Amino acid sequence: MTHAPLRTRIKFCGLTRAEDVHLACALGVDAVGFVFAARSRRRLAVDQARALRDALAPLVDAVVLFMDNDADEVRDVVHHVRPSLLQFHGDEDDAFCRGFGVPYIKAVAMGGDASADAAALEAQYPAATGFLLDSHARGESGGSGLAFDWARIPQAMHKPFLLAGGLSPDNVFDAVRATRPWGVDVSSGIESAPGIKDGARMRRFVEEVCRADRLDR
Numbered sequence: 001m002t003h004a005p006l007r008t009r010i011k012f013c014g015l016t017r018a019e020d021v022h023l024a025c026a027l028g029v030d031a032v033g034f035v036f037a038a039r040s041r042r043r044l045a046v047d048q049a050r051a052l053r054d055a056l057a058p059l060v061d062a063v064v065l066f067m068d069n070d071a072d073e074v075r076d077v078v079h080h081v082r083p084s085l086l087q088f089h090g091d092e093d094d095a096f097c098r099g100f101g102v103p104y105i106k107a108v109a110m111g112g113d114a115s116a117d118a119a120a121l122e123a124q125y126p127a128a129t130g131f132l133l134d135s136h137a138r139g140e141s142g143g144s145g146l147a148f149d150w151a152r153i154p155q156a157m158h159k160p161f162l163l164a165g166g167l168s169p170d171n172v173f174d175a176v177r178a179t180r181p182w183g184v185d186v187s188s189g190i191e192s193a194p195g196i197k198d199g200a201r202m203r204r205f206v207e208e209v210c211r212a213d214r215l216d217r
Helices: 018-027 046-054 071-081 118-124 172-179 199-216
Strands: 009-013 031-035 061-066 085-088 104-109 130-134 161-164 183-186 191-193
Touching: 009 061, 009 161, 009 199, 018 031, 018 046, 018 199, 031 046, 046 071, 061 071, 161 172, 172 183, 172 199
Parallel strands: 009 031, 009 183, 031 061, 061 085, 085 104, 104 130, 130 161, 161 183
Antiparallel strands: none
């Protein structure tokens, strides 16, 4: 497995309001995610995402999330939103994912009876900058609020991985200590309703990640 980072990166995903973007930046998160998956309750229109992207503070990355969107839609989003990173959750292959001139990470379904092999993943997606291990089953969207068994994380991964699925202020401390990921990704665990983030939960999530880092690094 890759060496644990000195600091766990934090991504807040599924943001839909400028005030939540501003707070995320003030709390020091590394990235925010804007969702374009067709079935997501947090899906944005391009003009909404562009306005939220423009609200980002310097040095905070914009990530856009897709799930089997067609290439024209991805290109349109890339052109107007100017993301730092693409995140793919569907059946996209490596050639598709790397075809837009922006670095990408590939989500890996860890829910149900799904399993993952590090060598196979890295061979299948050689251009991926990393992988996001999520609790959804194959063919389903993320953001379910359910966790998967962290003991099933593939061993000997050479690329960074982000842990997602079911994370919240109540369990992220244990998650970071148990898995030592490159980063953590949270959506429903910091919400009061789909797409509506809760400021107190956002703040406590960051505090718990930092607390784990102080003990484990």
